[in-house]
Amino acid sequence: MARLSRAEQQVRTRAAVLAAARAEFSEHGYAEARVDRIAESAGLTRGAIYANFPGKRALYLAVLLDLEGAEESAPMESGRDLADAVEAFARIWLERLPLTSDAPADGRLRLRSLTGVFETGGAERAAMAGVARLEGLLLALALEERALEGRVPEGRVPEGRAPGRRLVRLAEVVRSLLDGVCHQAEVAPGVGDPFDVVRAGRHLASLDLGEAWEPPHRAFVAPAERDGRAWDPPEPFTDLVGxxxxxxxxxxxxxxxxxxxxxxxxxxxxxxxxxxxLVVVSERPAELGALVRLRVADMARCLRRIAPTNAAEPGGETQTGGGTAEGLSTEAGHGTEAGGGIEAGGSATGRSAGPGGSADRDATVRAGAAKGGPAALRVVVDDDGAVAGALRVGVAEQAEVAVRVRGRHMVARAEGRGAALAVADYRADGRR
Structure with missing residues (x-):
């Protein structure tokens, strides 16, 4: 029998630990779970567990991430307007509600519950708030594109058309409703009717919250600085969105x-x-970094399942299958032509598996941006700080640095609050 390599042994050990941990958390819940029992069940020592995971919290998050990766993602067809998209998202999100017959601890795993997992420290509270805002942004971009498509024939934006209204606050209200239902299911399973919640979510789409986009600190943001240095990017990362x-x-x-x-x-x-x-860094990648990875991947998977009812038509704007979603397109030119959205089909290079290839996709992205649409967005978690190091950025929970790159050179750079605004406004002649 061939001897396993060290890498293979590590993979097997990790799989054994995650299986034992899942069984422990399913039976006892997070608070009552014990690392000693997990180690015994996996046939390992307590020290071997901590050699792979820094603590019970990191182990619990790893179990949730493992469950997330195994989750089915069948498309859910919906209409093409905003209300249809909100309804479909609510239906998808509420599929995770546990049954009244489920064991309480197992039901919490289904809910991806983080109750009692994170303390109330400043860094953890800031991370929880920040990831909630990032989730809201991802949902909002998908809803904004659906709202725009609902007003424009065939989802096309006429030349010079202004973008649709901002829907971040609406997305946050929708998430608050659904999070409340999930929390209620955690403490009082069986209370309330999820179909009523879905209908309520649909009605939320008609709310006009008077949203506008112009950060109050924009006028005080210092201009970006010209850079010009070459940089050597690390190996490819996985985009959590696409x-x-x-x-x-x-x-x-x-x-x-x-x-x-x-x-x-x-x-x-x-x-x-x-x-x-967007490159996310953390001084605690196994905990706070894993939190971001879990929540963003979960949101993106749900959004990829929202498919317009005419998506499979020849020449349609989106495609079912392959995880395509509203605002998450694999068809070259779709998301950006329709006012932007979240590009999820290609890699960060803008390369596409569909017609057009790299140059066409890049040109389309820029054309969509010129029309005022939201940008393509990809999210990676820089666990080992490789990207941050290549960009000469320190890893810290309060880091905020933006760099414009072109042709493997850093063209402009800004740090601190408003860094992205400063770099987006940068012009080589020094004017803003």
């Missing part, structure tokens, strides 16, 4: 590095109208 590989060495656009305490600044990058790669 699931594809991000090849930063061919990326032209904004790279925005944010710590978990500054994730709320992601919208400033997106509203710049530039294609954006």
């Amino acid at each position: 699931g594809d590989q991000v090849d930063l060495w061919r990326w032209d656009g904004l790279i925005v590095v944010l710590g978990t305490g500054r994730l709320g600044a992601a919208e400033e990058a997106v509203r710049s109208g530039e294609p954006v790669t």
